[in-house]
Amino acid sequence: EIVMTQSPATLSVSPGERATLSCRASQSVSSNLAWYQQKPGQAPRLLIYGASTRATGIPARFSGSGSGTEFTLTISSLQSEDFAVYYCQIYNSWPPELTFGGGTKVEIK
Amino acid sequence: EVQLVESGGGLVQPGRSLRLSCAASGFTFDDYAMHWVRQPPGKGLEWVSGISWNSGRIGYADSVKGRFTISRDNARNSLFLQMNSLRPGDTAFYYCAKLSYDTSGYPTDWGQGTLVTVSS
Numbered sequence: 001e002i003v004m005t006q007s008p009a010t011l012s013v014s015p016g017e018r019a020t021l022s023c024r025a026s027q028s029v030s031s032n033l034a035w036y037q038q039k040p041g042q043a044p045r046l047l048i049y050g051a052s053t054r055a056t057g058i059p060a061r062f063s064g065s066g067s068g069t070e071f072t073l074t075i076s077s078l079q080s081e082d083f084a085v086y087y088c089q090i091y092n093s094w095p096p097e098l099t100f101g102g103g104t105k106v107e108i109k
Numbered sequence: 110e111v112q113l114v115e116s117g118g119g120l121v122q123p124g125r126s127l128r129l130s131c132a133a134s135g136f137t138f139d140d141y142a143m144h145w146v147r148q149p150p151g152k153g154l155e156w157v158s159g160i161s162w163n164s165g166r167i168g169y170a171d172s173v174k175g176r177f178t179i180s181r182d183n184a185r186n187s188l189f190l191q192m193n194s195l196r197p198g199d200t201a202f203y204y205c206a207k208l209s210y211d212t213s214g215y216p217t218d219w220g221q222g223t224l225v226t227v228s229s
Protein backbone atom coordinates (compact mmCIF):
# COMPACT_ATOMS: atom_id res chain seq x y z
CA GLU A 1 0.00 0.00 0.00
CA ILE A 2 1.36 3.40 -1.01
CA VAL A 3 1.19 6.09 1.66
CA MET A 4 0.96 9.76 0.71
CA THR A 5 2.34 12.33 3.15
CA GLN A 6 1.60 16.02 2.76
CA SER A 7 3.51 18.81 4.45
CA PRO A 8 3.08 21.08 6.16
CA ALA A 9 -0.29 20.32 7.72
CA THR A 10 -1.00 24.04 7.92
CA LEU A 11 0.61 26.85 5.95
CA SER A 12 0.11 30.47 6.98
CA VAL A 13 0.61 32.84 4.07
CA SER A 14 -0.16 36.49 3.40
CA PRO A 15 -2.18 37.43 0.30
CA GLY A 16 0.13 38.00 -2.65
CA GLU A 17 2.82 35.71 -1.30
CA ARG A 18 3.96 32.40 -2.74
CA ALA A 19 2.81 29.10 -1.24
CA THR A 20 4.66 25.83 -1.68
CA LEU A 21 2.95 22.58 -0.70
CA SER A 22 4.67 19.20 -0.65
CA CYS A 23 3.44 15.66 -1.19
CA ARG A 24 5.60 12.58 -0.78
CA ALA A 25 4.78 9.02 -1.83
CA SER A 26 6.18 6.01 0.02
CA GLN A 27 7.15 4.49 -3.35
CA SER A 28 7.35 5.72 -6.91
CA VAL A 29 4.04 6.64 -8.55
CA SER A 30 5.56 7.96 -11.77
CA SER A 31 3.47 11.04 -12.65
CA ASN A 32 0.10 9.60 -11.65
CA LEU A 33 -0.63 12.37 -9.19
CA ALA A 34 -3.42 14.92 -8.94
CA TRP A 35 -4.03 17.94 -6.70
CA TYR A 36 -7.41 19.10 -5.41
CA GLN A 37 -8.64 22.22 -3.66
CA GLN A 38 -11.47 22.01 -1.15
CA LYS A 39 -13.22 24.94 0.47
CA PRO A 40 -15.52 24.60 3.51
CA GLY A 41 -18.87 23.07 2.63
CA GLN A 42 -17.82 22.30 -0.93
CA ALA A 43 -16.70 19.25 -2.87
CA PRO A 44 -13.06 18.98 -3.93
CA ARG A 45 -12.08 20.63 -7.21
CA LEU A 46 -9.46 19.23 -9.56
CA LEU A 47 -6.48 21.57 -10.00
CA ILE A 48 -3.65 19.50 -11.44
CA TYR A 49 -3.36 16.04 -13.00
CA GLY A 50 -0.42 14.09 -14.36
CA ALA A 51 1.64 15.90 -11.68
CA SER A 52 1.94 19.10 -13.71
CA THR A 53 -1.01 19.64 -16.09
CA ARG A 54 -3.54 22.26 -15.04
CA ALA A 55 -7.18 21.23 -15.29
CA THR A 56 -9.55 23.25 -17.43
CA GLY A 57 -10.21 26.72 -16.05
CA ILE A 58 -7.50 26.63 -13.39
CA PRO A 59 -5.52 29.90 -13.18
CA ALA A 60 -1.88 29.92 -14.21
CA ARG A 61 -0.79 30.86 -10.68
CA PHE A 62 -1.28 27.19 -9.79
CA SER A 63 1.54 24.91 -10.91
CA GLY A 64 2.54 21.35 -10.14
CA SER A 65 5.89 19.64 -10.41
CA GLY A 66 7.69 16.44 -9.51
CA SER A 67 7.67 12.77 -10.37
CA GLY A 68 8.45 9.50 -8.66
CA THR A 69 8.03 10.15 -4.96
CA GLU A 70 8.32 13.93 -4.51
CA PHE A 71 5.73 16.40 -5.72
CA THR A 72 5.05 20.09 -5.22
CA LEU A 73 2.06 22.36 -5.71
CA THR A 74 2.98 26.03 -5.99
CA ILE A 75 0.59 28.95 -5.83
CA SER A 76 2.63 31.86 -7.12
CA SER A 77 0.65 34.75 -5.63
CA LEU A 78 -2.09 33.85 -3.21
CA GLN A 79 -5.49 35.36 -3.78
CA SER A 80 -8.22 35.52 -1.16
CA GLU A 81 -10.13 32.71 -2.88
CA ASP A 82 -7.12 30.37 -2.62
CA PHE A 83 -7.34 29.92 1.13
CA ALA A 84 -8.53 26.33 1.39
CA VAL A 85 -7.40 22.76 2.02
CA TYR A 86 -5.32 21.08 -0.68
CA TYR A 87 -5.05 17.33 -1.20
CA CYS A 88 -2.71 15.29 -3.34
CA GLN A 89 -3.93 11.99 -4.72
CA ILE A 90 -2.42 9.13 -6.67
CA TYR A 91 -4.26 6.93 -9.09
CA ASN A 92 -3.60 3.42 -10.37
CA SER A 93 -4.87 1.53 -13.34
CA TRP A 94 -5.46 -1.57 -11.25
CA PRO A 95 -6.60 -2.01 -8.58
CA PRO A 96 -8.68 1.12 -9.12
CA GLU A 97 -7.74 2.77 -5.86
CA LEU A 98 -7.43 6.47 -5.20
CA THR A 99 -5.03 7.25 -2.38
CA PHE A 100 -5.21 10.70 -0.83
CA GLY A 101 -2.73 12.60 1.26
CA GLY A 102 -3.84 14.03 4.57
CA GLY A 103 -4.19 17.56 3.22
CA THR A 104 -2.55 20.94 3.73
CA LYS A 105 -4.62 23.82 5.01
CA VAL A 106 -3.56 27.17 3.56
CA GLU A 107 -4.68 29.91 5.92
CA ILE A 108 -4.38 33.66 6.01
CA LYS A 109 -1.37 34.93 7.93
CA GLU B 110 -21.94 20.79 -17.89
CA VAL B 111 -21.21 17.72 -15.78
CA GLN B 112 -23.66 17.28 -12.92
CA LEU B 113 -23.50 14.61 -10.23
CA VAL B 114 -26.25 14.57 -7.62
CA GLU B 115 -26.04 12.19 -4.67
CA SER B 116 -29.01 11.12 -2.60
CA GLY B 117 -29.97 8.55 0.00
CA GLY B 118 -27.97 9.73 2.98
CA GLY B 119 -29.39 10.13 6.44
CA LEU B 120 -29.30 8.93 10.02
CA VAL B 121 -29.14 5.16 10.46
CA GLN B 122 -28.52 2.87 13.42
CA PRO B 123 -25.39 0.71 13.62
CA GLY B 124 -25.83 -2.60 11.82
CA ARG B 125 -28.49 -1.28 9.47
CA SER B 126 -28.29 -0.66 5.72
CA LEU B 127 -28.49 2.33 3.41
CA ARG B 128 -28.37 2.73 -0.35
CA LEU B 129 -26.81 5.79 -1.92
CA SER B 130 -27.55 6.93 -5.45
CA CYS B 131 -25.75 9.31 -7.78
CA ALA B 132 -27.60 10.75 -10.77
CA ALA B 133 -25.27 11.83 -13.58
CA SER B 134 -25.88 14.21 -16.44
CA GLY B 135 -23.98 16.40 -18.88
CA PHE B 136 -21.67 13.67 -20.18
CA THR B 137 -21.78 10.20 -21.71
CA PHE B 138 -22.09 8.21 -18.50
CA ASP B 139 -21.03 4.83 -19.87
CA ASP B 140 -17.73 6.24 -21.17
CA TYR B 141 -16.30 6.74 -17.69
CA ALA B 142 -15.37 4.92 -14.52
CA MET B 143 -17.11 6.17 -11.40
CA HIS B 144 -16.01 6.14 -7.78
CA TRP B 145 -17.27 6.85 -4.29
CA VAL B 146 -15.10 8.88 -1.92
CA ARG B 147 -16.05 9.74 1.65
CA GLN B 148 -15.02 12.39 4.14
CA PRO B 149 -15.79 12.26 7.86
CA PRO B 150 -16.86 15.71 9.07
CA GLY B 151 -13.77 17.86 9.60
CA LYS B 152 -11.37 15.18 8.32
CA GLY B 153 -9.66 14.13 5.10
CA LEU B 154 -10.73 12.28 1.99
CA GLU B 155 -10.94 8.48 1.87
CA TRP B 156 -11.51 6.38 -1.23
CA VAL B 157 -14.39 3.91 -0.79
CA SER B 158 -15.04 2.08 -4.05
CA GLY B 159 -14.74 2.32 -7.81
CA ILE B 160 -16.35 0.76 -10.88
CA SER B 161 -15.28 0.76 -14.52
CA TRP B 162 -17.52 1.84 -17.38
CA ASN B 163 -18.96 -1.63 -17.97
CA SER B 164 -18.82 -2.87 -14.35
CA GLY B 165 -16.06 -5.25 -15.38
CA ARG B 166 -13.58 -3.84 -12.86
CA ILE B 167 -14.64 -3.12 -9.30
CA GLY B 168 -12.58 -2.30 -6.24
CA TYR B 169 -13.18 -1.58 -2.57
CA ALA B 170 -11.23 -0.10 0.28
CA ASP B 171 -10.35 -2.69 2.92
CA SER B 172 -12.45 -0.77 5.44
CA VAL B 173 -15.67 -1.49 3.50
CA LYS B 174 -14.89 -4.74 1.70
CA GLY B 175 -17.60 -7.33 2.29
CA ARG B 176 -20.07 -4.72 3.57
CA PHE B 177 -20.48 -2.26 0.68
CA THR B 178 -21.43 -3.01 -2.93
CA ILE B 179 -20.98 -0.59 -5.80
CA SER B 180 -23.05 -0.84 -8.98
CA ARG B 181 -24.13 1.25 -11.92
CA ASP B 182 -27.01 1.39 -14.35
CA ASN B 183 -25.78 2.91 -17.59
CA ALA B 184 -29.29 3.03 -19.05
CA ARG B 185 -30.34 5.30 -16.17
CA ASN B 186 -27.06 7.23 -15.89
CA SER B 187 -26.88 6.24 -12.26
CA LEU B 188 -24.30 5.02 -9.75
CA PHE B 189 -25.17 3.24 -6.53
CA LEU B 190 -23.57 2.24 -3.25
CA GLN B 191 -25.30 -0.39 -1.13
CA MET B 192 -24.00 -0.09 2.42
CA ASN B 193 -24.71 -2.94 4.83
CA SER B 194 -23.67 -3.58 8.43
CA LEU B 195 -23.02 0.11 8.94
CA ARG B 196 -20.70 1.22 11.73
CA PRO B 197 -20.22 4.57 13.49
CA GLY B 198 -16.88 4.85 11.68
CA ASP B 199 -18.78 4.98 8.37
CA THR B 200 -20.20 8.39 9.32
CA ALA B 201 -19.11 10.76 6.57
CA PHE B 202 -20.05 12.84 3.59
CA TYR B 203 -20.16 10.50 0.60
CA TYR B 204 -19.20 11.94 -2.77
CA CYS B 205 -19.60 10.32 -6.16
CA ALA B 206 -16.88 11.21 -8.61
CA LYS B 207 -16.47 10.85 -12.35
CA LEU B 208 -13.06 9.63 -13.39
CA SER B 209 -10.98 10.74 -16.34
CA TYR B 210 -11.07 7.40 -18.21
CA ASP B 211 -13.28 4.39 -18.73
CA THR B 212 -11.46 2.06 -16.34
CA SER B 213 -9.31 4.24 -14.12
CA GLY B 214 -7.75 7.68 -13.77
CA TYR B 215 -8.32 10.63 -11.47
CA PRO B 216 -11.61 12.27 -10.42
CA THR B 217 -12.43 15.17 -12.73
CA ASP B 218 -15.86 16.04 -11.30
CA TRP B 219 -17.53 15.55 -7.95
CA GLY B 220 -21.07 15.70 -6.62
CA GLN B 221 -22.00 17.91 -3.69
CA GLY B 222 -22.04 14.94 -1.30
CA THR B 223 -24.62 13.27 0.90
CA LEU B 224 -24.18 12.89 4.65
CA VAL B 225 -24.45 9.46 6.24
CA THR B 226 -24.64 9.42 10.03
CA VAL B 227 -24.42 6.07 11.80
CA SER B 228 -25.53 6.41 15.39
CA SER B 229 -27.90 4.82 17.87
